[in-house]
Amino acid sequence: MPLNKSRQCETYRRMLRIRRFEEEGTKLYIAGKIPGAYHASIGQEATIVGACMALRNDDAMTGTHRSHGHPIGKGADLKALMAELMGKETGICKGRGGSMHLADKSVGIIGESAIVGGGIPLATGCGLSAKVRGTDQVSLCFFGDGAVNQGTFHESLNMASLWKLPVIYVCENNGYAITTSVARSHGQPSIAKRADSYGMTGVQIDGQDVRAVYETTDKAVQRARSGHGPTLIEAKTYRFDEHQVGLFIEKSPYRSAEEIEQHKTRRDPIVLYRQVLLADGISEGELATIEAEVLKTVSEAIRFAEESATPDPASLYDYLYSDPIPDAEQRATGSR
């Protein structure tokens, strides 16, 4: 079912939110306001948002170390996400997760795993849970082309197919596991084809075309909700920035400047979707309003994060267990 006008605008809004959030976040990271590592999702917005738009809030989702786009794609509030990046108490994970782990349970995300392939069994378990509880919830799992070579991919897809679990496996194939290309690491370079060996439907799509991603995911979701089991979707996308901000190594390029430029100028998913929306009769004025709104939302998120306090040192042990273990802190500090 194609998206109606308001959902089309929401799709554009979420894609643009990811782009602006990441652009501003990168600047803040370089300025030293965001600690740790920073893996931007710029270039991959269509795959993320197209898949998320096919889900409900009560559908579970898992993601990856490139984690900022997933909650934004699923509709999360930006303030707590930016505060988390800055390690603040108001962060979505109370400053315990950071850039690689921006999970927001309120929109269904149960974890963003920086262990490559780690989220695949978890999403499969969410599908098993939905089946046991007799609900029509589905789960969706984002992972990269590199994760396909982990054992968890093989084991999990086998189980999901065996029990017809309501799981949608979405591979964000950006062509490179950090610097190692698919050609240099996959015996079968078509990731979608791997589905055949599990008796599962596998589809390869243009991950820069948000409509194709949405429509394919929507069909997979409908199949899963009606008890017809899992689907593997390989969305061919592209990462515009380096694996991680600041990781560029000048003299050993693993991809050419021409290749990057070609994607940025001709395959930018936001530019492509803007053209589609104009052709569908949405006006420049309407789009400009969304663009201004997004800028404002991102600025407000940054202000909120900067004004927030860092976590109280007394809260170090909070959230470790459901019930506090009183001795632990005293033993660690030798104050007992």
Added chain:
Amino acid sequence: MSAAIEKASATEQVRMSYLDALVQAQIEELERDERVILMGENMEIYGGGKIFERFDASRIWNMPISETSFTGVGIGAAITGLRPIVDLTIASFMYLASDPIINQASKLRYMTGGQVQVPIVFRCCMYYGAALAAQHSDRPYPMFMNVPGLKILCPSSPSDVKGLLKSAVRDNDPVMLFEDTKLWPLKSEVPTDPDYLVPIGKADVKLRGSDVTVVAIGGAMRLALDVADTLSKEGISIEVIDPRTLKPLDMTTIIESVAKTGRLILIENAHRIANVSAEIAAIVCEEAFDCLKKPILRLSAPDVHVPFSPALESLVFPTKAQLAAAVRRLL
């Protein structure tokens, strides 16, 4: 600590083996709470047979040989409303399951700032002394003790294993249960009350004494009680403590005992380096050094793999003679 309470009114008891107590605990929890499911290999045919007949297929999941991922599947199910008991069978298979246990189950509550909880039980059994060689003979609980966010159980009696497994199922955090197969045939009285629980994090004094404190883990408990019985005939009074929970450790009970006896022996069948005895000894030195009349002694498996040949394997695990000699050395 855990919300579990040890019920004083658990009057009615029945004699059963450690293994039957394990099965009974699972049956009771499956009947009590429809969110509880079992996951494991060959569930239909082996050990869980009695359980399989009672519940439908949505409660008992027979797993393919995919320990890493079915452990992760259990974690995903736990986060989204179920309370799985994942049976990894042989303890050496815990290494395959260790990535999702450590990187996901133990960390997700903390890393999400409490947004998710992972109420799940990981069971495994420790075979050793059975000529199965090193890949089927491990006692790996010390490795997991080094992981924040986990709770670790290693009880030694049928009633304790029943009450602790039931507490583990009702707990909101990931709990690992290490079962010592040497204890499986052991029979004793077990309360029949379906709400009989043993609290997580509470040690039990199995025998009162005044001369030496012996802390024994898992299968070493039988040996400790036998030696205490033998030496009591010579007038030597040994206090035997079972921590039951290895993480969090109930150091209060152990230190109270050491304050009384001034002598401490630790006995377990895990390898010597950085095992639970090492941790207990370190804390006693930090917090109760003044109470000690003699050095702390540790009896455990040496830093060598468990060999296949029974002639060699018998050299690896502490014996009653070694424990008796250790007691005499301290007196």
